[in-house]
Amino acid sequence: MDNKCILKINNVTSFLGNNKVLNNVSLDIKPGTLNGLIGVNGSGKTSLINTINGLIKPIQGSMNIDDLSLNYISDKDISKLIATVPQNPTNMFGFSCLDVVLMGRNPYIPTGGWPNSSDIDIAYKSMKSTGVDQFAKRTLNTLSGGEMQRVFIAKGLAQGTGILLLDEPIANLDISYQIQIMDILLSLVNERNFTIITSLHDINLASLYCDNLIVIDKGSIVKTGPPVAIIEKDFIQSIFGNRLNVIQNPEDNRSIIIPKSIN
Amino acid sequence: MQNLKLYKIYSLLIVILLITIVLSIGIGSVIIYPQDIFLALITLIPIFDYQSDISESLIVIINQIRLPRILLAGIVGFSIALSGATFQAIFKNPLADPYLIGAASGSALGATIVLMILGPVILIQISILPLASFLGGIIAVGITVMISFSSRSMSSNTLILSGIAVGALANAVTSLIIISSDPDVRPLLSWLLGSFNTANWDKVLIIIPYVLVSTILLFRYRRIMNIIQSSDSEAQLVGVEVNKTKYILIVISTLLTAIAVSVSGIIGFVGLVAPHAVRLLWGYDYKYLIPCSALLGSIILILADTIGRTILYPQELPVGVITAFIGAPFFIFLIIKGRSSFNG
Numbered sequence: 001m002d003n004k005c006i007l008k009i010n011n012v013t014s015f016l017g018n019n020k021v022l023n024n025v026s027l028d029i030k031p032g033t034l035n036g037l038i039g040v041n042g043s044g045k046t047s048l049i050n051t052i053n054g055l056i057k058p059i060q061g062s063m064n065i066d067d068l069s070l071n072y073i074s075d076k077d078i079s080k081l082i083a084t085v086p087q088n089p090t091n092m093f094g095f096s097c098l099d100v101v102l103m104g105r106n107p108y109i110p111t112g113g114w115p116n117s118s119d120i121d122i123a124y125k126s127m128k129s130t131g132v133d134q135f136a137k138r139t140l141n142t143l144s145g146g147e148m149q150r151v152f153i154a155k156g157l158a159q160g161t162g163i164l165l166l167d168e169p170i171a172n173l174d175i176s177y178q179i180q181i182m183d184i185l186l187s188l189v190n191e192r193n194f195t196i197i198t199s200l201h202d203i204n205l206a207s208l209y210c211d212n213l214i215v216i217d218k219g220s221i222v223k224t225g226p227p228v229a230i231i232e233k234d235f236i237q238s239i240f241g242n243r244l245n246v247i248q249n250p251e252d253n254r255s256i257i258i259p260k261s262i263n
Numbered sequence: 264m265q266n267l268k269l270y271k272i273y274s275l276l277i278v279i280l281l282i283t284i285v286l287s288i289g290i291g292s293v294i295i296y297p298q299d300i301f302l303a304l305i306t307l308i309p310i311f312d313y314q315s316d317i318s319e320s321l322i323v324i325i326n327q328i329r330l331p332r333i334l335l336a337g338i339v340g341f342s343i344a345l346s347g348a349t350f351q352a353i354f355k356n357p358l359a360d361p362y363l364i365g366a367a368s369g370s371a372l373g374a375t376i377v378l379m380i381l382g383p384v385i386l387i388q389i390s391i392l393p394l395a396s397f398l399g400g401i402i403a404v405g406i407t408v409m410i411s412f413s414s415r416s417m418s419s420n421t422l423i424l425s426g427i428a429v430g431a432l433a434n435a436v437t438s439l440i441i442i443s444s445d446p447d448v449r450p451l452l453s454w455l456l457g458s459f460n461t462a463n464w465d466k467v468l469i470i471i472p473y474v475l476v477s478t479i480l481l482f483r484y485r486r487i488m489n490i491i492q493s494s495d496s497e498a499q500l501v502g503v504e505v506n507k508t509k510y511i512l513i514v515i516s517t518l519l520t521a522i523a524v525s526v527s528g529i530i531g532f533v534g535l536v537a538p539h540a541v542r543l544l545w546g547y548d549y550k551y552l553i554p555c556s557a558l559l560g561s562i563i564l565i566l567a568d569t570i571g572r573t574i575l576y577p578q579e580l581p582v583g584v585i586t587a588f589i590g591a592p593f594f595i596f597l598i599i600k601g602r603s604s605f606n607g
Binding site: 103 | 486490497500501502503504548
């Protein structure tokens with residue numbers, strides 16, 4: 001499958017109720033890249049993700065995938081282009097993992113229809129690429145947090161899109177599961193040419209894995225670029241506060257962020 | 264494997280339904296044995312052209328009294344249970360029942376107003392009543408939903424509380440109309456309290472097309488009902504037009520309630536008990552929750568009506584009394600059992 005796609009966002013402003021959550025945001029996402037969205041709580045990471053996927057309709061600006069404008073297409077058509085793993089997906093009580101992943105096939109199944117063998121095939125392939133195919137028949141609520149998150153990523157993959165958005169996919173997970181999820185995202189980009197935008201709290205993991213970091217603050221994008229250009233002491237302190245230090249990892253000279261010592 | 268199990272469940276319910284029907288035809292002031300019921304039914308079907316030696320009076324009892332009443336109870340139970348299961352799916356609220364969210368009381372008010380205006384013109388009534396009931400029901404549900412949305416707390420109990428309030432108001436207006444009505448018209452309104460004692464073939468035939476169309480439409484939405492059990496935003500992210508779908512489903516399930524109310528009055532709790540029994544027995548997938556609830560609703564209401572007309576014979580208990588005896592304790596059980604999960 002050819003996943004060649006490019007996401008272009010031009011001067012987008014959007015509101016949530018009366019609050020302006022995105023202020024004149026422009027962004028250019030290259031195909032086949034892993035993009036990390038970082039910023040403090042409430043900076044607009046989730047709002048940016050939900051504006052791209054159509055949950056929040058922008059009041060101004062334009063968004064395009066390749067040359068297709070997203071402003072005027074239906075939710076169903078958007079769901080064939082962009083899949084989203086939301087922050088806390090509903091733990092659907094009583095449904096098997098296969099059932100949940102098959103819900104990702106909805107855009108391709110007519111209202112009165114049921115998944116056919118090709119849908120089931122795609123669901124199994126998606127589960128295989130996140131390593132959860134062995135849980136297909138188990139109910140979702142019997143899985144651990146990390147396993148459940150991989151099922152939700154598989155559901156996103158089953159949508160057959162070229163773009164995958166994830167909102168804090170590794171929040172609430174142990175560090176070993178965080179690395180496991182990030183490895184999966186990396187392999188989707190490298191082996192299947194997915195374009196991924198994921199918000200992340202852990203800036204070090206973000207800079208380790210991502211091709212590109214997008215820093216958002218108070219609804220505006222303040223800087224984008226490769227991690228080496230972002231993880232720089234003065235800039236990081238201006239966003240995340242001056243109690244942080246940037247040091248070099250002796251192993252590979254990578255810049256990493258640690259809290260300053262407590263005196 | 265999964266499908267094999269489903270067919271077993273469907274077959275089981277259909278067999279129980281048939282046994283219930285035969286049993287209910289047999290029980291009453293005159294006991295009729297299954298072989299006589301079988302022969303009488305064959306006699307009643309013209310294409311068989313069969314003359315049995317069963318007495319004419321037995322055939323009249325079966326054909327004119329018991330069969331239409333049982334079929335009506337069965338179809339009404341089917342409709343209310345279907346309506347309840349769908350309301351529960353739309354509102355993601357396991358306590359949403361056509362009775363508890365005001366749909367049934369609103370429908371009864373709509374029907375009452377039309378009866379008062381038209382007076383005792385029986386034939387016109389039965390063809391126009393379903394529509395009048397539907398209007399009353401959809402207005403009541405609309406008000407219930409608006410109240411629960413405008414209250415800031417998104418607790419699922421708000422819907423039920425506003426439904427109970429709207430229902431109580433509609434019931435009060437209905438009672439007022441009945442009490443202030445012409446004494447000649449009053450008996451015509453007695454069925455609104457929930458009873459099948461005015462059942463006849465006309466009523467059965469009038470509601471069949473509505474129930475059939477609604478059922479076919481609802482069955483098409485079973486997969487989408489599963490998806491909207493996640494959250495509205497998650498459903499939209501996989502391309503479900505959430506609001507449009509909910510409006511369609513609210514209209515269909517209110518119509519089913521209204522149809523039921525227009526021929527049998529307000530019968531509570533079947534829409535709650537049937538889907539929950541299915542959940543307890545076979546799980547949460549609407550693919551089979553919808554058909555199984557409908558079949559179980561049929562069975563429950565036929566049994567309840569049979570108990571109602573026989574237990575204190577020659578007096579008759581309204582079927583709503585029987586369903587309340589079964590349903591109210593079940594409702595309390597659900598509230599206690601689900602305290603932690605419902606208050607979310």
